[in-house]
Amino acid sequence: MPSMAQGEAKSSVLSNKPNPKSPSRFSMRQKITEHRKSLPIASVEKRLIEEVQKNDILIIVGETGSGKTTQLPQFLFNAGFCREGKMVGISQPRRIAAMTVAKRVAEECDVPLGQKVGYSVRFDDTTSSSTRLKYMTDGFLLREALVDPLLSRYSVIIVDEAHERTVHTDVLLALLKKVQRDRSKAVNERSSETGGGVLRGCQGRKVSPLKLIIMSASLDARVFSEYYGGAKALHVQGRQFPVNVLYTVHPETDYVDAALVTIFQIHMEEKEGDILVFLTGQDEIESVERLVQERLQHLPEDKRMLLPMTIFAGLPSEQQMRVFAPAPIGFRKVVLATNIAETSITIPGIRYVVDTGVVKARTYDPNKGMESLDVVPTSKAQALQRSGRAGREGPGKCFRLYPEREFEKLEDSTKPEIKRCNLSNVILQLKSLGIDDIGGFDFIDKPSRGAIVKALEELRLLGALTDDGKLEKPVGEQMARLPMDPVYSRALILANQFNCLEEMLITVAMLNVESIFYDPREKREEARTSRNHFTSVEGDHLTYLSVYRELNEFLEKRKEENSEAKVDKIMRKWCKDNFVNSRSLKHARDTYRQIRGYVEQMGFNVSSCGNDMLEYRRCLAASFFLKAAQRQMDGTYRALESGEIVHIHPISGLFRSKPECVVFNELMQTTKKYIKNLTRIDPLWLAELAPHHYKTEE
């Protein structure tokens, strides 16, 4: 998604590789210099560097367009923070941001990407030994901390977009506090030694103090400052055009209808500029699209130049790209979007925002092991983020479809993810870092006691922890090394014993991505036929296996075309012909390769059970015993662990066949409580394969 510029990384017309022979090179450099000088942050460079030198922890509040993400790392480099091979690390919540910002900064520094400036995200590492400014995802930095607990190659770490409070950012904030303490301690011990051998950190590197910079959009600077013992907070001005925010007089009973009315009101009464409408999901977006088309027909012919477009994460990339193209002359675009348009992508041309005030949010109930997707009011921060989207290119207007007094009642910010998710992965990682007291760990927002207890229990049942909560060796260590849900890591270790590791590698790689079949509601005959061709009535896991294997066989047959770009093209063609989501399958193949590398490093021999699907299903039962469900008299299912009454999700290949007993991977409540990704098992296997959990009695 190349044109999805984010934050301060304005998409640039400049080429990525500097070309010294180009006649326009001089003016290009001049433009970059001028642009950098014009950024609000440029005028406070000296002050910022002084504050970083004085303070070990600094909070920087920077509004959109301040230039903090691209400029501060360059200031630090110029001030000498990268001497002796040290790096400045900058973490971002999203891959696309880490990648585009790094490219932009490399351009500004006039160096090829991967030298002085680089980025590291999963499956794509452009850094080298000469990299000094390293942009990465928060998850990637967290993985680095597991390997090098002192993060000894960094002199400064900048946590960007900290206000988003992803689970990775929250764990990092706590971990970095500890790293800073540990490194200072190491330095002090060294200086107090009399005859002193030099104390060294991980991998023999010299330990020096770590500078920490937390960057956030406004509102909650005080939260971070207090968390870091009253750390100094600096404010950097942004550069945004004013946005006129308008509210309704009365609450709306039907926000979809209110959105439609507002869209047409803008179209008829406001001057030119595209409209961005925030809705909750695919169904709603597609129905509003139809309604806009319908109502357009009732307008006089010269007023019909309104072009509805849709964007949401599940849309194939080619169709996503369409919203970036300018509307034809005379037309006004109306982009119907989920919250993908809130932070992840920036659509050019938007002058009007219609904010329904609601969002679909995921929560997790640790007791039921169930996720929920609910339509809930946005937070104030979210509402501000949405209205800001109208002021990127000029003064704008935002229509909030609720009264102003309702805005005042909203939560300041969205609940941090760490309070809404399954903690088993986070806890396993902390345990592998030797942090045993999870309840006493210094999180900025503590997860509930119940959520911690439940995750500890799950890890114990999976064999990752001992009965007294210590890391089980070597299984727990091995599981912590694998970048995936502990249940799947456990499945790989078991598969090694069941001689179906090859099959399980494919399975977990496929389970790690969603929507293999691009649109489950796709009703075209050929799409249904194609899907039926892959579908196994034994289980969705077997279906995924056959999709992956058939693509492999197809690629094998056309092996002579072996350049990477060609393989990619052939793969996309195969996916299109078979109505499979190529983005998902590409991701699954990358995951397979990476995880296979890890298990081979652990000394596992990747063996296959061939066509012995019985043994494979037994392994699934042994792996996923915590999530089993049994059919009831009325055709519904009872989840054995929680006792919940659940239904098979319509996208499952087992939706019609309704077997007596299944294991499943996901329990999610939307309109009903649905189980997804399931495979038929023999109920007797549970007692046989997980006797510690299931008694042999009925």
Next chain:
DNA sequence: CAACCTCGT
């Protein structure tokens, strides 16, 4: 019978 907000190792 009836169906997927958004990210990430």
